[in-house]
Amino acid sequence: MNSKIKLAFEKIVGTSNIITNDLNPFNTDWMNKYVGSSQIVLTPQTTVQVSQILKFCNENLLKVVPQSGNTGLVGGSVPINDEIIISLKKMNKIQEFDLNSAILTSESGVILDNLNNYLLQYKYQMPWDLGARGSCLLGGNISTNAGGLNVVKHGLLRNYILGLEVVLPNGKILNLLNKNRKDNTGTDLKQLFIGSEGTLGIITKANVLCIPIPNEKKVFFLELKSFQDVIKVLQKVKRNEQLLAFEFMEGRILYKNMHRHNGNQLPFQFQEDRYYVLIEISGQSINVDSFSMDMMEFTQEIIMNQSEKEAQFLWKLREEIAESMGKMGYVLKYDVSIPPDKFEWLVNQIYPKREGPFHVYYGHVGDGNVHINIVFEQLEDLHKEEDKIEQKLFGLVKSEGGSISAEHGIGQHKRKYMELQKGKDVLECMNEIKRLFDPNGIMNPNKLL
Ligand SMILES: Cc1cc2nc3c(=O)[nH]c(=O)nc-3n(C[C@H](O)[C@H](O)[C@H](O)COP(=O)(O)OP(=O)(O)OC[C@H]3O[C@@H](n4cnc5c(N)ncnc54)[C@H](O)[C@@H]3O)c2cc1C
CATH class of the missing domain: 3.30.43.10 (Uridine Diphospho-n-acetylenolpyruvylglucosamine Reductase, domain 2)
Known part of the structure; x- marks a missing residue:
């Protein structure tokens, strides 16, 4: 330097x-x-x-x-x-929470968990939640328009950001802060920065509409015989407005992870060829019986948590998947959007008969977002296979009207597939916006665009 x-x-x-x-x-x-x-x-x-x-x-x-x-x-x-x-990690001051409007104003460098801890005193919480909650920061979440575990009920982060403060590449501070629920004053510039992955400017503050902490919640863990049964359960429970999360896991990864829980009471003796679902329902008052009835029809067995500790353990089984895959080797990670009933078909197209390197699919079935993880022992092997897998996978996703990134974003990984996803005209328009904000191309170069 x-x-x-x-x-x-x-x-x-x-x-x-x-x-x-x-x-x-x-x-x-x-x-x-x-x-x-x-x-x-x-x-x-x-x-x-x-x-x-x-x-x-x-x-x-x-x-x-x-x-x-x-x-x-x-x-x-x-x-x-x-x-x-x-x-941005030192820009970590929470400024205020307004109880009348439920709007939080904070610097962008606060850890998601810390925002939730702060909101606890008001009986409110952040509207999104993800496994990285102990490390990810507000500004990182906004810049990636993070998805996560509750989208099925609350929708996307984008809907909860009411205002932003952004520093443009030329140093200009753009004050887009806003504490009104309703602000209908022309082009909504802040939307350009949500999900733009640090390519247009740096987010330094935000106003976030928060949601009340529900009085009641229950977590269910289900074992099913087929992926079709998973979809049948989804159809049944999706109509219920108390549905907070609907997460799917393949037996092959839960089975592999069983050794991690010696001494802990597992909900099932996981089997490699079975399918598992975690469902959370929440509300100011919930109807467990009607939910159980809906699920019973297609389910081999259902476990329901009896304590907060048990609920946390059931969630751990789902959330540790990403980390456990990382411990097995170098992981190619995909997070695509595609109609939920196509998840299994998609994976079978990539690895017919499920042969090839160890791979699993899991994720947020409730909102049509599947994570496919493929493990390689050597980084070189991963790089050798990457292009072949992606051309096929992203081609199939596109042909089904899906998205090559449901929530993780594009970064440097999927940049070369942006034209496939967006088409020439849309991509050129995005590039023009980039040139307008960042004519010298200093912001996060060679990411996203
Ligand atoms: C265990 C685990 C589970 C995860 N689960 C989910 C999930 O369920 N859903 C999901 O969507 N993601 C998930 N992720 C991915 C990741 O946590 C999210 O993308 C998260 O929003 C990134 O936040 P961060 O603070 O770590 O940002 P970073 O990783 O530091 O940055 C992300 C991007 O935003 C840009 N950026 C960061 N801060 C700013 C800023 N202030 N202004 C402008 N640009 C900025 C960066 O340049 C980068 O392009 C998971 C990750 C892990 C490790």
Whole structure:
């Protein structure tokens, strides 16, 4: 790193907000799949500092990567080369929660779990939830338009963001903050930044509409004989407005993970050829009997939690899948949207008779989002297979009217398939917007677009 540049950053953020040693955790993504070679991480503490950093970088054509919790799964949050990393984790002040409007105002660097802990005193919670809740930050969630476990009931994050403060690549601070539920004053600019993966600007603050914590909830774990039965149960319970989550898991991965729970009471002796579903219902008062009746018709067995601890354990069985796959080797991860009844068909098209490297499908069946994970022992093998699998998988997804990214985003992973997904005209329009905000191309280069 050029010493003049370093000195300029020291003037803006001070030496205590510059990291130049042990940058591995910032340069490497959560899956150890993407590794950059940045030599400097800046940790600004105010919006003005973010603005000054970007202005300087823009004037000197220095490329930057915004980083929050670095839990992203598409290589968006790590540099490709030696870009400057701007970590938002010190912008972690929660400003207020307004009980009358249920609107939270916060800096973007707060951990999702911490936002929920803060909201507890008001009996409110964040409208989205995901397995990375202990590490991901508000700004990272917004920049990826994160999906997660409750979309089936609450819909997407995008609907709950009422306002944003964003710093543009030229250093201009765009005040799009808004504490009104209703604001109908022309083009909704903040939407451009939600899900744009740090390619247009840096989100520094947000207004979020929060939701009440329900009085009651129940978690069910079901064992089923076929994937068709999973879909039949889904059809039955989907009409019920108390349905909060409908998560599907293949027996082959639960069976493999059984050894992790020696001594813990498992809901079933998992079998490789069975299908499992976790359902959570919630509300101010819930009707467990009517739900159980709906599920019974197609289910071999149902377990229902008797305590909060049991509920947490049942969720753990679902949430540990991503991590356990990572421990088996290098993982190719896909999160595609496709009609739920096509999940099994899709996987069979990729691996007929389910042969090939160890792979599983699981995920948010309730909102048509399947995760396909394929494990390779060597990174080189993964890279050898990647293109072949993706051309087939994404081609099939497109032909079924689906999306190559349901929730993780595009990052560096799926960038070359954007034209397949969007078509030439739409992609060109996205590129024009990028050029308008970032004519020098300094923001998160070679990601998404
Ligand atoms: C165990 C596990 C479970 C997960 N489950 C889900 C899930 O259910 N649903 C889901 O959608 N995702 C899931 N993810 C993926 C990931 O957690 C989400 O994408 C999350 O929203 C990323 O947040 P982050 O704070 O880690 O952001 P990062 O990974 O740091 O960044 C993500 C992207 O946003 C950009 N960015 C970050 N902060 C800002 C900012 N302030 N301004 C502008 N751009 C910014 C980055 O440049 C990058 O492109 C999971 C990940 C893990 C590890």
